[in-house]
Amino acid sequence: KQEVTQIPAALSVPEGENLVLNCSFTDSAIYNLQWFRQDPGKGLTSLLLIQSSQREQTSGRLNASLDKSSGRSTLYIAASQPGDSATYLCAPLNLGRAGTALIFGKGTTLSVSS
Amino acid sequence: DGGITQSPKYLFRKEGQNVTLSCEQNLNHDAMYWYRQDPGQGLRLIYYSQIVNDFQKGDIAEGYSVSREKKESFPLTVTSAQKNPTAFYLCASRNGVNTEAFFGQGTRLTVV
Numbered sequence: 001k002q003e004v005t006q007i008p009a010a011l012s013v014p015e016g017e018n019l020v021l022n023c024s025f026t027d028s029a030i031y032n033l034q035w036f037r038q039d040p041g042k043g044l045t046s047l048l049l050i051q052s053s054q055r056e057q058t059s060g061r062l063n064a065s066l067d068k069s070s071g072r073s074t075l076y077i078a079a080s081q082p083g084d085s086a087t088y089l090c091a092p093l094n095l096g097r098a099g100t101a102l103i104f105g106k107g108t109t110l111s112v113s114s
Numbered sequence: 115d116g117g118i119t120q121s122p123k124y125l126f127r128k129e130g131q132n133v134t135l136s137c138e139q140n141l142n143h144d145a146m147y148w149y150r151q152d153p154g155q156g157l158r159l160i161y162y163s164q165i166v167n168d169f170q171k172g173d174i175a176e177g178y179s180v181s182r183e184k185k186e187s188f189p190l191t192v193t194s195a196q197k198n199p200t201a202f203y204l205c206a207s208r209n210g211v212n213t214e215a216f217f218g219q220g221t222r223l224t225v226v
Contacts, residue, residue, distance in 0.1 A: 004156070031211050043120075043204055044217040051212065089156075093211060098172060099164050100145050100211055104157040 002027040002094050004105035012111045013080055021075040021108045023090035028071045030092040034102065035064050035075050037086040044089065047075075080112045117141065120205050120218035126226050127192065127199060135190045135221045137205035143216075144209055146188035150174060151202040151220075160203075163188055192223065200225050 003026045013019055023033075032051045036044040048064045050057040050073070057064045063076040073090055087109045091102035118139045127133045137146065145164050149157040159172030163182040177196025182188055188207075192199045202222050208215040 034214060036217075041202075041220075041222070043118075043219040044206075046214045046216060049214045091215075095211065098159055099162050099170060100208060101147050101159050101162045101172065102157075102206075102215055103159075104149075106154070106156045 002092060002103045004090060004092065004103055006088075006090060006105040006108050008108060009106065010109045010111075012113065015081060015112055015114050017080050017112075018076070018078050019080055019110070021077070021088050021090075021110070023073040023075070023105060025071045025073075025090075025092045025103075027092075027094055028068050030068060030094055033064075033066055033073050033090060033092045035062075035073075036089045036091065038089060038107070039086050047088075077110075080110075082112050082114045085110055085112050118205055118207055118216055118218035120203075120221050122221060123219070125221055125223045127223060128226060130194045132191055132193050133223065135192070135203055135205075135223070137188045137190065137218060139186055139188075139207045139216075139218075141207060141216065142185070142209065143207035144185070145207060146182070147206045147215075148172075148178075148180065148188070148190045149204045149206065151204060157204065160190065199223055 007022045034049045035047040050066045061078040066073045087107040089107040121136045147162045148160040161180040163169040179191045205218045
């Protein structure tokens with residue numbers, strides 16, 4: 001059964017810092033991995049989808065990398081802003097026992113101070 | 115606008131009542147999912163449906179039921195058998211394994 005761990009659980013940084021959020025997963029037979037952000041009391045917003053054949057995917061100040069063989073993904077946020085404050089979740093996709101459902105970790109809660 | 119609509123945003127249930135959470139999507143997605151989120155925990159899968167008229171139990175299906183009679187709709191019923199239903203419920207959909215999953219804005223259910 002896929003298990004997802006995100007480290008750190010919480011992170012506080014001053015505005016302007018570059019930062020890295022880590023995601024590890026136990027079953028490396030994934031199709032892809034998706035990163036989301038969640039604001040308090042809201043649904044999940046998709047940030048990036050990185051396919052298993054890709055090493056990196058970029059969107060604006062966000063860069064996600066994937067090392068499938070070692071079961072790790074990182075989300076790099078450049079020049080952080082207060083508006084980046086949210087919980088970030090990673091979710092790998094395995095096919096099998098839960099169809100195409102994503103499995104989630106507990107997330108990293110980011111706070112960026114101005 | 116294309117997307118996933120969950121309603122209501124807030125829902126209050128009395129002990130022993132069944133309540134139904136609505137999830138509608140106009141993205142023409144085949145697969146739909148229900149998750150439950152509790153404070154300090156990750157999202158846990160309740161039920162999923164890969165196609166119309168078919169659905170499967172997830173990790174925590176006890177006390178819940180679903181139907182998938184139309185492609186765009188996947189309602190979740192929280193029955194009186196669910197002993198601890200207070201949580202944030204999220205609905206999602208996707209179309210194929212190589213595409214993004216999208217989420218609704220959630221329904222917060224509280225037992226009163």
